[in-house]
Amino acid sequence: xxxxxxxxxxxxxxxxxxxxxxxxxxxxxxxxxxxxxxxxxxxxxxxxxxxxxxxxxxxxxxxxxxxxxxxxxxxxxxxxxxxxxxxxxxxxxxxxxxxxxxxxxxxxxxxxxxxxxxxxxxxxxxxxxxxxxxxxxxxxxxxxxxxxxxxxxxxxxxxxxxxxxxxxxxxxxxxxxxxxxxxxxxxxxxxxxxxxxxxxxxxxxxxxxxxxxxxxxxx
Amino acid sequence: xxxxxxxxxxxxxxxxxxxxxxxxxxxxxxxxxxxxxxxxxxxxxxxxxxxxxxxxxxxxxxxxxxxxxxxxxxxxxxxxxxxxxxxxxxxxxxxxxxxxxxxxxxxxxxxxxxxxxxxxxxxxxxxxxxxxxxxxxxxxxxxxxxxxxxxxxxxxxxxxxxxxxxxxxxxxxxxxxxxxxxxxxxxxxxxxxxxxxxxxxxxxxxxxxxxxxxxxxxx
DNA sequence: GTAACGCTGTGACTGTTTTCACGGCTTAAT
DNA sequence: ATTAAGCCGTGAAAACAGTCACAGCGTTAC
Numbered sequence: 254x255x256x257x258x259x260x261x262x263x264x265x266x267x268x269x270x271x272x273x274x275x276x277x278x279x280x281x282x283x284x285x286x287x288x289x290x291x292x293x294x295x296x297x298x299x300x301x302x303x304x305x306x307x308x309x310x311x312x313x314x315x316x317x318x319x320x321x322x323x324x325x326x327x328x329x330x331x332x333x334x335x336x337x338x339x340x341x342x343x344x345x346x347x348x349x350x351x352x353x354x355x356x357x358x359x360x361x362x363x364x365x366x367x368x369x370x371x372x373x374x375x376x377x378x379x380x381x382x383x384x385x386x387x388x389x390x391x392x393x394x395x396x397x398x399x400x401x402x403x404x405x406x407x408x409x410x411x412x413x414x415x416x417x418x419x420x421x422x423x424x425x426x427x428x429x430x431x432x433x434x435x436x437x438x439x440x441x442x443x444x445x446x447x448x449x450x451x452x453x454x455x456x457x458x459x460x461x462x463x464x465x466x467x468x469x470x471x472x
Numbered sequence: 473x474x475x476x477x478x479x480x481x482x483x484x485x486x487x488x489x490x491x492x493x494x495x496x497x498x499x500x501x502x503x504x505x506x507x508x509x510x511x512x513x514x515x516x517x518x519x520x521x522x523x524x525x526x527x528x529x530x531x532x533x534x535x536x537x538x539x540x541x542x543x544x545x546x547x548x549x550x551x552x553x554x555x556x557x558x559x560x561x562x563x564x565x566x567x568x569x570x571x572x573x574x575x576x577x578x579x580x581x582x583x584x585x586x587x588x589x590x591x592x593x594x595x596x597x598x599x600x601x602x603x604x605x606x607x608x609x610x611x612x613x614x615x616x617x618x619x620x621x622x623x624x625x626x627x628x629x630x631x632x633x634x635x636x637x638x639x640x641x642x643x644x645x646x647x648x649x650x651x652x653x654x655x656x657x658x659x660x661x662x663x664x665x666x667x668x669x670x671x672x673x674x675x676x677x678x679x680x681x682x683x684x685x686x687x688x689x690x691x
Numbered sequence: 692g693t694a695a696c697g698c699t700g701t702g703a704c705t706g707t708t709t710t711c712a713c714g715g716c717t718t719a720a721t
Numbered sequence: 722a723t724t725a726a727g728c729c730g731t732g733a734a735a736a737c738a739g740t741c742a743c744a745g746c747g748t749t750a751c
Contacts, residue, residue, distance in 0.1 A: 274669060274670070299739075402679050450579060523728095
């Protein structure tokens with residue numbers, strides 16, 4: 254319980270992840286340093302926000318060179334990443350599942366989707382976009398062998414809870430749920446719900462009554 | 473500008489949308505009423521949170537019957553929904569785009585994807601999962617004709633900004649961005665960024681250091 | 692040398708979101 | 722009737738998140 258390693262808030266972790274991907278993917282080749290306001294502009298946040306967030310990484314910038322991109326990325330990675338590559342399971346090999354595989358296939362990241370699962374016999378026991386697909390019955394076995402502790406749920410809503418139960422059973426520690434049904438999981442499992450319906454209804458609501466107020470959100 | 477209709481905060485709108493979908497899709501058939509703590513349990517929030525959120529809808533529950541589901545749904549809908557059906561455009565007919573169409577096809581909602589767009593000639597001018605797909609060159613025309621003011625961006629990261637510019641040009645007011653690149657849009661456009669990479673990195677981070685702390689997030 | 696600049700890191704502040712806690716109401720039971 | 726119970730609505734407090742503003746420090750210019 255003694256959380257000697259200072260625990261970083263949810264929101265900050267999200268932005269650190271964003272900063273890193275911006276630095277890796279969108280920084281001009283020839284630039285080695287940048288300032289808080291540069292990163293802020295890229296991430297659509299305030300410069301003060303960037304500086305505050307970076308405090309949590311322990312990285313210290315130079316007052317007039319700014320931040321050294323390489324070092325900063327390394328520093329964020331030391332916080333966000335496992336020392337080794339982090340194995341992730343994907344459940345559901347429909348359109349959404351494949352979209353997700355594409356997402357991660359392209360991007361350098363230490364997150365690696367090492368196995369996909371589906372209960373549709375026609376989809377399993379073959380390679381989908383570079384990822385081996387298994388029947389769900391092998392979930393437990395593979396989660397253990399591959400030391401997977403994070404999973405993405407991309408199945409239809411009515412199957413989601415069942416899948417979640419099996420994931421918890423298999424020893425998964427964190428779940429990203431993309432199905433439109435919220436999940437019940439034990440307290441000690443970290444869960445992020447990402448329901449597109451909800452997000453879209455929000456957009457529609459604020460778009461309609463566009464008081465000239467801008468909103469923006471992540472996670 | 474006089475916002476006589478009290479503007480409801482972002483977060484609350486999101487939860488109202490969630491409450492409604494829970495009530496519509498997951499309420500037992502024979503039950504007509506429920507209490508704040510019932511809805512709270514379904515939505516994984518506190519009962520006080522539910523009551524506070526519902527204040528914004530104007531609906532008033534009965535101290536010992538609780539909330540009448542039908543009336544409450546109606547009341548939330550009166551806030552979230554357009555009187556008529558709300559037309560939405562989808563940009564990008566890859567795996568992600570199709571997944572989104574499936575999402576909304578199944579669910580009763582007053583959001584309706586009326587047109588999809590793609591710049592891949594092999595994907596356009598045909599019906600994809602019930603939605604007509606057009607080349608992006610027709611964006612402006614169709615947005616105007618169909619009175620669309622909300623769009624979902626589901627294209628690869630490097631195409632996202634270009635698409636966003638065209639959407640703004642065409643008069644769109646709200647954008648849900650699912651591409652892994654944050655967008656620049658004018659202040660008066662409501663934008664929600666929903667980057668799966670970021671979410672997953674967050675899950676992985678908190679799953680790893682699972683101090684027995686639970687986290688949960690939406691939108 | 693030294694003055695001016697412009698950035699970082701951070702304490703203090705402001706604003707927002709969530710929780711607490713309690714008065715009031717409505718029903719049911721005695 | 723009167724009492725007891727239990728939930729709702731909401732003011733007040735607490736927790737959280739983001740912004741402001743400024744001291745301190747390299748760097749550059751003169």
